[in-house]
Amino acid sequence: MQNMALALFVTLGLGLHAGAAPSNKELKIGISQEFENMNPLIMTMSATTYMYRMVGRTLVVLDADAKWVPNLAKEIPSLEKGTAKIVEVGGKKKLIANWEILENAKWGDGKPVVCEDFAFTRTVAASPNVSVGEKETFTQVEKIEWDEKTPKKCVFTYEKPKWDFYQLANFFPLPKHIEGPVWEKYGKQKEGYEKNSNYVKSPTNKGLYNGPYLVTSVRLGDHVAFEPNPNFYGEKPKIQKIIVKLISNTGTMEANLRSGTIDMISTLGFALDQALAFDKKVKSEGLPYVTHFVPSITYEHIDLLLDNPILKDLTVRKALMHSINREDLVKALFEGKQSAAQHFVSPKDPWYTTDPKFVTTYRYSKREAQKLFDEAGWKVGADGYRYKDGKKLSLTFMTTAGNKTRELVQTYLQEQWKQVGVEILIKNEPAKVFFGETTRKRKFGSMAMYAWVSSPENNPRSTLHSKSIPSEKNGWSGQNNPGWVNAGVDKAIDALDTEFDAKKRMAYAWEMQKAYTQEVPVIPLYYRSDISVVPTSLKNYRMPGHQFHETTEIEKWTF
Numbered sequence: 196m197q198n199m200a201l202a203l204f205v206t207l208g209l210g211l212h213a214g215a216a217p218s219n220k221e222l223k224i225g226i227s228q229e230f231e232n233m234n235p236l237i238m239t240m241s242a243t244t245y246m247y248r249m250v251g252r253t254l255v256v257l258d259a260d261a262k263w264v265p266n267l268a269k270e271i272p273s274l275e276k277g278t279a280k281i282v283e284v285g286g287k288k289k290l291i292a293n294w295e296i297l298e299n300a301k302w303g304d305g306k307p308v309v310c311e312d313f314a315f316t317r318t319v320a321a322s323p324n325v326s327v328g329e330k331e332t333f334t335q336v337e338k339i340e341w342d343e344k345t346p347k348k349c350v351f352t353y354e355k356p357k358w359d360f361y362q363l364a365n366f367f368p369l370p371k372h373i374e375g376p377v378w379e380k381y382g383k384q385k386e387g388y389e390k391n392s393n394y395v396k397s398p399t400n401k402g403l404y405n406g407p408y409l410v411t412s413v414r415l416g417d418h419v420a421f422e423p424n425p426n427f428y429g430e431k432p433k434i435q436k437i438i439v440k441l442i443s444n445t446g447t448m449e450a451n452l453r454s455g456t457i458d459m460i461s462t463l464g465f466a467l468d469q470a471l472a473f474d475k476k477v478k479s480e481g482l483p484y485v486t487h488f489v490p491s492i493t494y495e496h497i498d499l500l501l502d503n504p505i506l507k508d509l510t511v512r513k514a515l516m517h518s519i520n521r522e523d524l525v526k527a528l529f530e531g532k533q534s535a536a537q538h539f540v541s542p543k544d545p546w547y548t549t550d551p552k553f554v555t556t557y558r559y560s561k562r563e564a565q566k567l568f569d570e571a572g573w574k575v576g577a578d579g580y581r582y583k584d585g586k587k588l589s590l591t592f593m594t595t596a597g598n599k600t601r602e603l604v605q606t607y608l609q610e611q612w613k614q615v616g617v618e619i620l621i622k623n624e625p626a627k628v629f630f631g632e633t634t635r636k637r638k639f640g641s642m643a644m645y646a647w648v649s650s651p652e653n654n655p656r657s658t659l660h661s662k663s664i665p666s667e668k669n670g671w672s673g674q675n676n677p678g679w680v681n682a683g684v685d686k687a688i689d690a691l692d693t694e695f696d697a698k699k700r701m702a703y704a705w706e707m708q709k710a711y712t713q714e715v716p717v718i719p720l721y722y723r724s725d726i727s728v729v730p731t732s733l734k735n736y737r738m739p740g741h742q743f744h745e746t747t748e749i750e751k752w753t754f
Contacts, residue, residue: 217458217730218754221436225457225464227445227598230419231631233403233410234394235367236320239328239674240630241648241744242463246439247367248746249421250404252429254294256364256747257650259737263362267308267405267428269295271361281356289337290356296347301426302370303401303409310341310349315371319378324385326635326671329657332365335692357692358700359654364743373402385670407432407750417441433753443597443625449473452484452728459484460728462738462745466600467529470726483731488532491740492541493648493723495604497592498634499716501678503641505588512715514567516557518615519608523559525721528603536719538708539658543740544651546704553705555712564615573616581616589618590641593633596623601644604720634676637665643676646723648742652700659707660688679716730754 217223230243235251238244254268265271272278272292279292300308319325320333327333335357340350353360373393381387393400401409407429408421421437440457442448445466451457465473474486499506499515506512521535537554540547548554573581573588581588592609594601602623609619622640624633633639647658657663661680663673687703694700711717725738727745735751 216455217732219433219435221438222434222459222733222752222754223438223440223457225442225448225451225460226439227442227448228463228595228626229416229441229443231627232389232392232395233398234369234389234392236316236325236327236333236369237389237392237394239635240626241646242626244742245461245463245744245746246419246421248406248744249408249437249749250406250410250424251367252406253365253367254296254363255361257362257739257741257743259739259745259748261651261739261741267296267300267368269297273361279360288356290353290360292351292353292360294349294351296349297428298347300347300405300428302372303404303424303426304373305426306370306372306402307347308368308370308405309346310339311346312368312371313349313366314339315375315378316367316369319369319374319382319388322382322388323670324382325388326386328672328674329365330672331656332363335360336366355693356695358695359652359692362650364650368405370402370405373400408437416443427750430750432750434749437749445469445597445599458730459733462725462727465726465728466598466603467532467724467726468600468603470728471530471532473728484728485731487725487727487729487738489725489738489740490543491648491723491725492543492651492742493646493725494536494539494541495644495646495720495723496536496539497718497720498639498643498645498677499718500637500639500641500643500676501716502637503590505590506641508571509714510567510571511573512718513557514564514571514615515612515617516715516718517560517564517567518617519611519718520559521720524604524607528600528607529721533721533724536721538711538719539647539655539717540704540708541722544653546652546701548705548708550705553709553712555709557715561615568615568617575616579613579616580618587618588616589620591639592619592621592642592644593629593639594623594644595626595629597625605644635665635671637676637678639676642718644720647674650741650743652704654688654691655707656688656692659684659711661685677716679714681710681714684710 226242228242231240232238235247252266255263255271256266258264281290296308317333317336320327335354337352337354377391378388381391398413399410407424407427409424411422412420419439423432442451448460448464470486477484477486525533525535537549568581572583576582605621612619634643657674663675664678665671665673684707687706691700691703725740729736732754734753738745
């Protein structure tokens with residue numbers, strides 16, 4: 196991965212003008228997380244998707260009002276309009292949808308975005324040699340057809356009729372005229388395409404992007420620069436240069452803002468405690484900024500590696516849950532701006548429930564935790580730690596290095612688990628390594644703390660289905676990093692896709708929450724608020740609070 200990253204970053208001589216006032220001439224955005232790869236099939240890190248939304252668009256997206264709207268498509272097909280229909284083919288039900296790409300939708304080099312680009316993308320994504328986080332996003336489409344005379348009128352045949360068939364916000368097209376030759380040469384090699392893609396070798400190639408901006412410069416560990424795409428199909432971008440500046444230590448973010456090194460702090464910038472403190476300074480000092488706190492669907496949690504002999508034991512997992520006071524954690528560290536999580540579904544989601552018929556709640560109780568550890572055979576030794584068959588109850592706890600909030604949470608939890616005899620060894624890594632290698636290949640040993648972000652009513656197939664457990668065999672595809680296997684959950688996930696009745700879909704979602712809280716493959720921590728700091732003069736800036744970043748509307752931003 197390191198070689199890929201080094202190849203990815205190319206310098207074209209960019210000067211950073213610290214101290215210049217933000218304007219439509221230039222905007223410098225602070226971000227605390229480096230990105231791993233601008234290839235939209237491969238990207239998994241939030242920093243990458245934050246930036247990619249500036250340069251890449253797909254057929255539809257969920258906007259800041261949580262409504263599905265067309266991007267590259269002229270309109271969203273529907274069963275009601277007759278632009279989509281359920282048919283029977285060979286005794287099996289399929290769904291066919293007619294998608295038409297906007298006539299003026301082009302790649303940055305002027306080539307038209309066509310159906311063939313989407314078909315090519317599906318071929319690449321479906322390959323076992325390519326590591327894609329959510330293969331189902333692409334493989335749910337069985338085939339894409341078009342008439343050569345009308346290359347922008349696409350007929351999508353879906354493998355099965357899915358109620359959310361139109362929600363293709365992550366089905367980003369690849370430009371076949373640029374990536375096709377790479378695929379032909381390297382597609383049969385394991386990870387060959389990823390390493391040799393133009394997104395890695397030549398990320399400033401204009402033809403790779405179809406969004407309002409183009410990548411013009413990338414410098415490893417420092418910045419990525421963007422300038423308007425003259426061939427963009429939509430509203431003309433107002434800001435002439437955007438620089439996303441990497442500041443990996445969130446503790447220095449404020450100093451960079453005050454010095455003018457950056458003009459604003461992205462949603463991947465300030466830790467919450469820093470934002471709270473800075474907001475007080477904005478008010479007391481009359482600083483020209485607005486601090487935004489927006490409740491989101493982002494779910495902070497700890498994945499438990501279920502291959503670990505200690506964590507395989509459900510009794511131990513339940514004991515770990517009873518050992519920590521999550522309500523006290525959010526009060527102490529976040530001043531109530533974030534709420535303790537019960538499970539993977541956010542209160543902003545219609546599928547959320549806390550009904551005790553479905554959700555098992557683990558109240559903080561050292562007594563209950565100690566009882567469960569004893570039952571599991573882990574007895575307290577002379578040093579205060581627990582032992583079983585001569586082995587110490589010791590777990591490695593990993594997260595992204597330099598993230599102040601996560602490091603505070605780690606220390607808080609480490610102390611709570613120590614009080615019940617569990618040794619926690621903290622081992623953190625840079626985000627690029629942690630996400631690009633360690634979690635992706637399930638190398639975190641015991642516990643990995645990070646966040647998932649999704650859209651409302653999102654099928655959790657990639658994170659909960661047993662077929663989504665990453666392995667060398669499947670090219671490390673899928674995001675079920677704990678390795679949880681539950682036949683009932685698999686069945687509910689599979690049924691959810693094809694259930695057009697909203698009440699029945701909700702029932703399936705509740706069944707999943709029931710199994711999730713009963714079996715504890717993951718320790719839920721809290722639902723995050725999205726935070727950003729922007730100049731008071733920046734207009735048309737909207738934070739959606741879901742997985743599709745505010746950069747989806749970046750062409751509207753203006754001073």
